[in-house]
Amino acid sequence: MNRRGEGLGKWLVSGPPILYLLLFFAIPALIMVLASFRTPGEFGGLAPLIDEAGKPDVNVDSYVRFFTEPVYTQIFVKSFVYAVATTLLCLAIAYPLATLIARSSKRHRDLLLLLVILPFWSNFLIRVYAWMIVLGPQAALARMVNGLLGAFGAEPVSLLFSSFAVLICLVYVHLPFMVLPLYANLEKHDQALLDAAQDLGANAWQRFWRITFPLSLPGVYAGAALVFIPALGIFAIPDILGGPDDSLIGNVIKQQFLETRDWPFGSVLSIVLTVAALAFAGLAAWVGARSTRREASGA
Amino acid sequence: MRSFPARSRWLWAAAGAGYAFLYLPLVIVVVYSFNDSRLNAEWVGFTLDWYRKLAHNDEMQTAAANSLIIASVASLVSTVLGTMAGVAMYRYKTRLLPLLVLTPIAIPEILMGVSLLIFFVLLNFSLGLVSVALAHIAFCIGFVAIVVRARLSGMDETLTEAARDCGASPWQTFRYITLPLIMPGVIAGALMAFTLSIDDFVITFFTAGAGTITLPLQIYSMIKIAVTPEVNAVSTLLMLLTLILIVVATRVSPSLLRSNEENE
Amino acid sequence: MALLEIEDVTRRFGDFTAVDRVTLAIEAGEFFTLLGPSGCGKTTLLRMIAGFDLPDGGRILLNGQDLAGRPPEARPVRTVFQSYALFPHMTVEGNVAFPLKMAKTAPAEMGGKVAAALENVRLTGFGKRFPHELSGGQKQRVAIARALVTHPTMLLLDEPLAALDAKLREEMQIELINMQKEVGITFVYVTHDQTEALALSHRIAVMDRGHVEQLDAPSRIYSFPATRFVADFIGTCNLLTGPVVANAAGIVSVDVRGLGAVKVAASSSIAVGAQGAIALRPEKIALDAAAPETADNRFRGTVSDFLYHGDVTVYKVMTDAGTTLEALSANSAAGGTRFHEVGDAVGLSWPAAAGHFIAG
Numbered sequence: 042m043n044r045r046g047e048g049l050g051k052w053l054v055s056g057p058p059i060l061y062l063l064l065f066f067a068i069p070a071l072i073m074v075l076a077s078f079r080t081p082g083e084f085g086g087l088a089p090l091i092d093e094a095g096k097p098d099v100n101v102d103s104y105v106r107f108f109t110e111p112v113y114t115q116i117f118v119k120s121f122v123y124a125v126a127t128t129l130l131c132l133a134i135a136y137p138l139a140t141l142i143a144r145s146s147k148r149h150r151d152l153l154l155l156l157v158i159l160p161f162w163s164n165f166l167i168r169v170y171a172w173m174i175v176l177g178p179q180a181a182l183a184r185m186v187n188g189l190l191g192a193f194g195a196e197p198v199s200l201l202f203s204s205f206a207v208l209i210c211l212v213y214v215h216l217p218f219m220v221l222p223l224y225a226n227l228e229k230h231d232q233a234l235l236d237a238a239q240d241l242g243a244n245a246w247q248r249f250w251r252i253t254f255p256l257s258l259p260g261v262y263a264g265a266a267l268v269f270i271p272a273l274g275i276f277a278i279p280d281i282l283g284g285p286d287d288s289l290i291g292n293v294i295k296q297q298f299l300e301t302r303d304w305p306f307g308s309v310l311s312i313v314l315t316v317a318a319l320a321f322a323g324l325a326a327w328v329g330a331r332s333t334r335r336e337a338s339g340a
Numbered sequence: 341m342r343s344f345p346a347r348s349r350w351l352w353a354a355a356g357a358g359y360a361f362l363y364l365p366l367v368i369v370v371v372y373s374f375n376d377s378r379l380n381a382e383w384v385g386f387t388l389d390w391y392r393k394l395a396h397n398d399e400m401q402t403a404a405a406n407s408l409i410i411a412s413v414a415s416l417v418s419t420v421l422g423t424m425a426g427v428a429m430y431r432y433k434t435r436l437l438p439l440l441v442l443t444p445i446a447i448p449e450i451l452m453g454v455s456l457l458i459f460f461v462l463l464n465f466s467l468g469l470v471s472v473a474l475a476h477i478a479f480c481i482g483f484v485a486i487v488v489r490a491r492l493s494g495m496d497e498t499l500t501e502a503a504r505d506c507g508a509s510p511w512q513t514f515r516y517i518t519l520p521l522i523m524p525g526v527i528a529g530a531l532m533a534f535t536l537s538i539d540d541f542v543i544t545f546f547t548a549g550a551g552t553i554t555l556p557l558q559i560y561s562m563i564k565i566a567v568t569p570e571v572n573a574v575s576t577l578l579m580l581l582t583l584i585l586i587v588v589a590t591r592v593s594p595s596l597l598r599s600n601e602e603n604e
Numbered sequence: 605m606a607l608l609e610i611e612d613v614t615r616r617f618g619d620f621t622a623v624d625r626v627t628l629a630i631e632a633g634e635f636f637t638l639l640g641p642s643g644c645g646k647t648t649l650l651r652m653i654a655g656f657d658l659p660d661g662g663r664i665l666l667n668g669q670d671l672a673g674r675p676p677e678a679r680p681v682r683t684v685f686q687s688y689a690l691f692p693h694m695t696v697e698g699n700v701a702f703p704l705k706m707a708k709t710a711p712a713e714m715g716g717k718v719a720a721a722l723e724n725v726r727l728t729g730f731g732k733r734f735p736h737e738l739s740g741g742q743k744q745r746v747a748i749a750r751a752l753v754t755h756p757t758m759l760l761l762d763e764p765l766a767a768l769d770a771k772l773r774e775e776m777q778i779e780l781i782n783m784q785k786e787v788g789i790t791f792v793y794v795t796h797d798q799t800e801a802l803a804l805s806h807r808i809a810v811m812d813r814g815h816v817e818q819l820d821a822p823s824r825i826y827s828f829p830a831t832r833f834v835a836d837f838i839g840t841c842n843l844l845t846g847p848v849v850a851n852a853a854g855i856v857s858v859d860v861r862g863l864g865a866v867k868v869a870a871s872s873s874i875a876v877g878a879q880g881a882i883a884l885r886p887e888k889i890a891l892d893a894a895a896p897e898t899a900d901n902r903f904r905g906t907v908s909d910f911l912y913h914g915d916v917t918v919y920k921v922m923t924d925a926g927t928t929l930e931a932l933s934a935n936s937a938a939g940g941t942r943f944h945e946v947g948d949a950v951g952l953s954w955p956a957a958a959g960h961f962i963a964g
Contacts, residue, residue, distance in 0.1 A: 050510055055428035055437050058421045058481055062440040065478040066452065069459035076458055086461060134361065137354030144351075155590060160362050162586045164539040166559045167575040171365030173563065174372065174572075179379055216362065245348075274448020277541060281563055291450050298454055298546070311454050318447050501656055502689035504676040506750065507706035516702070520693050 077103055077308035087304055103305040107313065113293070117313065120290040124272040127211040128265050131219040134212070135264065139223035143230070154224070161217040169281050172210045176200040176282075206282040207289075211272055218271075219264035226260025227253075259329050266325035270318045290314055366579065373572035390573040400574060403558035410469060410554065411537035414476035419530040421477070422484025426529075427518075429485060430492040445482040452479060453546030460547065467549025475547045476537045483536060484529035491525030491593070492518075528593035531585050539582070605668060607632040607790055608653065608758065613662035615648050622648040624814035625662070630758075630792060635784050637793040639801040640811035641837070646794045649811075650760050653792065654683045666757065677706070682751035683760045686767065688743045690735040696722070696746050697731040703754045721753040724783070741772050748783070758790045765800065777803055798838050802826060810834050827885075828960045835883035835962060840918075842889075842929050844882040844959075851876055855900075855956050858882055862927035867900045870961035881962045886932035888958035891919055891944070895951030902953040905929070907944050917943065921950060 079098050080088040088098050107113050142153045160168065175182060178199060187197040200206060230253065238248050276291030283289075290310060297307030376385035394400055425441050428434065444452055456475050460467055499521070503513040519526075541556040548557060555578065562571050606629035615623040623645040630636045638646035651657040653664060655676035664671045671679060682703075690699050700718045709717065722728050725745035735743060744764060751759055761780075765773045781804055784791050795801055801808050802822040809819045810833075818830040829835035835843060844866055850857040856870040858880060868882045895902035905923035912935075919931045931952060935943075944950055 051428065051432045051434070054424050055432065055434060058425035058428070058485070059437055059440060061421055062444075062478060062481065065456065065459075065474055066444055067440060069455035070451075072458055072462065073455040134358050137351055138358040141351055141355035151590075155587075156359065157362065159583065159586065160366055162535055162539075162582045163366065163579045164556060164559070164575065164582070165541050166556050166563070167369065167578065168365070170559070170563055170571060170575060171369045173567070174368055175365050177379075179382070181382070213361070213365070216358075270446065271448055274450045276450060277560075281560075291448070294450055294454060295545075298457060304458060307454065308458070311451055315447060315451055318451075322446060496687070496689070498685050498687055498689040499691060501676070502683070502685060502691070503702070504656075505654060505681075505683045506703040507677045507754070508702075509675075509677055512706060517691060 073308045073311060076304055077312055079305045081303045081305055086302060103303075103309040106306060107309050113310065116288065116290050116293055117317075120273055121317075123208065123211060123289060124269050126208060127215060127272045128219075128268045130208070130212045131216050131268050132261065132264065135216060135219035135223055139220050139227050139260075142220075142224050143227035154221075157217055157220050165214065166277070166281075168214055169210055169278055172206060172213065172282060173201065176206050176209075201282065202284040202287075204283070204287055207279050207287050210278045210282050211275065214275075214278070215268040215272055218267035222263035222267060223257065223260045226257050226263075230256055262325045262329045266322055269321055273318055273321075274314055369572050370576045370579070373569055373576045375569060375572075378568060390569045393568075393570050394573045394577075397570065399553065400555075400558060400570075403553045403555045406469060406553060407538050407555040410473045410476060411534045413473045414480055414537040415530050415534040417473075418477045418480035418533045419484050419526060422481040422529055422533070423488050423522075423526050425481055425485035426488025426492065426525075427514075430489045441482045441485050444479045449479075449542040450546075453543040456543070457546045467547060468552045471547045471549065472544050472552065472554065475543050476540060479540075479543065480533040480536055483532050484526075487529040487532065487593070488522060488525050491522045495521055524593040528589045531589040531592075535582055535585050538578070606630060607667065608792070609663075609665040609668075610649070610653075611663045611665065613649070613652065613659045613664060615645075615652065615657065616660050621814050623652070623659070626811075626814070626816055627662075628809055628816060628819055630790060632790055633788055634806040635781070635791045635793065635804055637795060637801045637805040637808045638811060639795060639798060639808050639837075641796055643813070644811040645814040646796075646811050647762060650683075650762055650792065650794050653758075654681055654760055655679050680757040681760060682754070682756040682758075683762065684744075684747050684751050684764045686763045688735075688747040688764075690743055690746055690750075692735050694734075695731065696727070696733050696735070696738070699735070699746055700750045700753050703750060707754055717753055721749040724752065724787070725749045740768050741776060744768065744776060745779075752787060752789065756789065758792060761791060761793045763795050766795075766797075773800075780804060802838070810837065812837075829883050829962065831964075832881055832883075832962055835881075835960075840886055840930060842882075842884040842886065844884060844927075845880070848874055848876050848878050848880060856961055858961075860927070863903065863923055863925050863929075866959070867956040868959040868961050869957045874961065874963065878963060880964065882959040883962055884929075884954065884959045886918065886930045887916075887934075888954050889929065889931040890953050891921070891931045891933055891950055892953075893948075893950060895953035899953035900956040902951060903929075904949065904951055907946050907948045907950060909946065910944065919944060919950075921952060923952070 076087060078100060080100060080102065082088045138157065142150055142157070145153055174180060177183060178201065183200045186200065190197060234252055234256075235248050238252055243251070274291050275289065276295050279287045279289050279292050280295075291314075294307055294310050294314070297303050297310065301307075371383070373390055374386050374388065375383055376387035376389065377383075422441075425437060429438055429441070452475070456471070456478075457467075459465075460471050465471060495518070499517055500513050503517045504510070508516065539556060541560065544554055544557060545560070548554065553561075555574070559571060559574060562568070608630040610626055610628050610630075613623055613626050614621065622643075626645070626649060638649060640646050648657065652659050653671075655671065655674060655678075658672070666679070666681070691702065694702070697718055700721050701714050704714050704717055718731070719728070722731060725748055727742065727745050727749065730738070730742065730746075735746070738746065747764070765776050768776060777800060780791075793801075793804060802825075805822055807819065807821055808825055810817045810825065812833050818825055818834045820828075820830075825834060826838055829838060829841070832843060835841045844858065844860040844863060846858045846860040846866075848856055849859045849865065851870075851872060851874055854869055854872060855867050856874055857865050857867055860866050860882070866882055874880070890896075890899075895904070903923045903925070905921040907919055908922045908928065909920040911918045915935060917933050917935055919933065920928055921931060922928050929952060
């Protein structure tokens with residue numbers, strides 16, 4: 042429309058949200074970056090900006106600590122592995138779900154989608170708590186498993202407070218995020234392509250692996266990003282369902298900020314986490330854009 | 341005309357297992373809320389005791405009240421700001437706004453929680469209901485903006501031109517034409533923001549400070565300290581509330597579920 | 605002074621020049637049409653008059669006042685959009701009353717004005733309906749009623765009949781002509797349909813690639829096209845090209861390749877040797893078994909194709925010298941006309957005044 046008059050209107054409308062987010066998102070993030078270069082205060086938090094000798098408090102001690110103490114890098118790697126495992130498992134379970142919904146008639150599709158989304162909209166803690174019950178030592182599942190193990194003379198295991206519990210809950214909580222983008226992609230697939238392939242002699246597996254799956258890759262990447270990034274930073278699930286060895290990077294960050302109160306170090310860990318998350322998001326976006334371009338030029 | 345492929349039994353079974361996986365744990369929570377046993381282990385008998393205990397639980401009631409207050413405030417403010425953001429993102433192709441609005445949604449929640457903690461403490465801003473509300477608004481804006489923007493892109497552009505042509509100023513165009521047409525999206529966004537705020541745990545955990553309790557935080561402490569089926573009871577009630585809100589939201593704006601379609 | 609003056613207006617989109625230094629004047633009370641193929645700039649020009657777009661160069665003056673700096677809502681100009689752009693959440697009454705509301709009309713007066721506007725488009729009684737309950741033609745009329753309700757100085761119509769089927773379109777064309785006469789408002793009409801333009805307009809500006817090729821009354825545009833583009837775009841036209849070989853007593857002879865010497869009535873200032881084209885409408889060619897001896901132009905040929913249209917028949921005739929000419933014959937009911945078959949030998953003839961010489 043008009044090129045003039047855009048100036049004032051634009052700032053009137055975008056101004057308030059921009060100001061709010063600058064104040065309550067961008068600036069806190071910036072402060073956190075700055076905090077990573079400070080020393081922890083005597084009683085936690087941050088040391089004074091200018092100390093008694095008049096020297097400003099700037100150093101890279103916390104960064105050095107992160108890179109020299111291997112335990113933290115190990116925990117990062119562990120978080121990474123959990124996140125990857127979660128993503129792959131989510132993909133395996135979400136794919137049939139998304140396919141079913143995409144192939145349903147319009148009427149049913151809304152209902153089926155709603156059914157997938159509803160658990161997501163329930164409280165996150167409730168979903169974690171639910172697994173506490175299911176995996177509890179007196180619950181049916183645990184007793185069944187231990188009964189079986191006992192029959193083979195093996196030691197009983199605790200399903201709860203274990204890596205298994207953490208993983209299954211991670212998958213559970215992130216599943217809808219994988220279903221939705223996959224569905225959005227699969228819904229657009231042209232059935233004619235599969236019919237043609239069948240005509241040419243391809244069986245069901247070949248049709249899936251050579252046509253459906255490659256075409257669904259943009260949806261897979263989108264879903265992977267939506268699962269991997271949050272999963273990387275999770276802390277509540279290991280906190281509630283995990284054993285002492287199952288601390289992930291989120292738990293360490295929480296610990297640094299609320300218990301140890303070493304804010305500079307906590308900030309360093311957070312920054313590394315952010316960089317990892319953004320790097321992955323960028324990668325997913327780049328790969329997604331590439332495959333969309335290939336699709337557009339080839340198909 | 342699309343022909344729908346035969347959905348093999350195999351597909352039904354796998355999808356069915358997926359749905360079962362999604363719902364079974366939640367069903368167990370609900371069922372055991374009526375279970376006459378302290379242990380969430382096996383069914384003993386029907387009782388409403390846990391709900392009664394809940395009704396007399398003062399802490400829980402305070403927590404629920406706090407959650408509702410925060411959610412109402414957060415929903416209201418983030419809807420206004422989020423609608424403005426959605427309109428701005430649609431109409432003016434700026435780079436800064438989408439970045440600011442969408443990044444909070446893209447990164448792990450803990451990062452926002454932690455950075456806001458530092459921020460508030462450094463400013464000597466006491467942690468409490470207000471700090472939580474401010475934090476919730478920050479991440480809810482993005483959701484509302486996305487919903488509003490999607491709704492706008494399904495709207496006919498020429499209508500705003502026609503309104504200007506009829507003598508309406510840009511503000512009048514927005515008030516009489518655009519806003520009524522995107523209102524279902526705005527309402528759906530408000531409902532979503534409300535739900536997100538009520539359910540939020542991570543960000544609230546870091547910004548609530550010692551003395552403030554919300555429903556999720558209360559559930560968390562109950563889980564960590566002493567698990568009783570009271571937790572089941574409050575979970576069931578919360579799920580019911582969320583169910584109602586989401587069903588209403590999807591009735592008001594059916595395209596909420598599908599981000600790319602421009603129908604209705 | 606003309607009502608609307610467009611002075612040297614240019615509009616560019618990146619490398620593409622949509623409107624290239626266009627100058628024209630529109631008189632009060634006339635039905636003025638911008639005609640041309642897609643991409644010729646007619647819609648861009650219309651949008652600049654309405655205020656939805658700003659020119660990169662030049663001025664637009666309404667009643668002598670420069671419109672620059674006035675947003676669409678401040679211009680006494682109303683647009684009827686191709687997609688009607690009726691507000692779906694308001695009734696017909698609500699839609700028509702909207703401009704009145706924006707003009708801060710007293711609520712007491714609004715009812716009467718809305719009713720009068722609806723009566724003008726013969727939609728009395730439809731006030732409480734919603735746009736989705738109306739047919740295409742009805743929506744069109746509501747859009748017009750809404751545009752006229754505040755008695756604007758000028759009405760801009762952007763291909764308003766394009767979405768209607770042929771029969772309805774014809775009815776609406778007649779309604780538009782009558783409405784314009786009754787109301788007396790200046791219409792600026794945009795279309796790519798040349799038959800529509802010829803039927804409706806007092807004057808037509810034929811545009812191509814950002815330029816105005818010719819600005820004239822419909823009959824003059826049809827009979828005396830100024831450029832080859834206009835000759836080709838309006839109706840069907842035989843274009844006979846070649847150098848001028850003689851110019852005497854108001855008759856110019858052009859040596860058309862594959863045909864021969866063709867005589868056309870033209871200005872004496874045309875130099876011998878100049879290149880040009882003769883625009884010859886098919887209906888001006890008389891087609892018979894043998895061409896009369898006295899005709900200025902007579903050629904023999906064979907029918908290669910024909911298209912029967914019910915009221916007329918279009919014949920494609922391959923002349924003896926090689927070129928194909930298109931001729932139109934009315935199929936009169938008197939029974940006196942002979943139909944010609946493919947392969948028939950026929951004679952074509954026309955007077956010198958039938959053609960129109962286009963230089964260049």
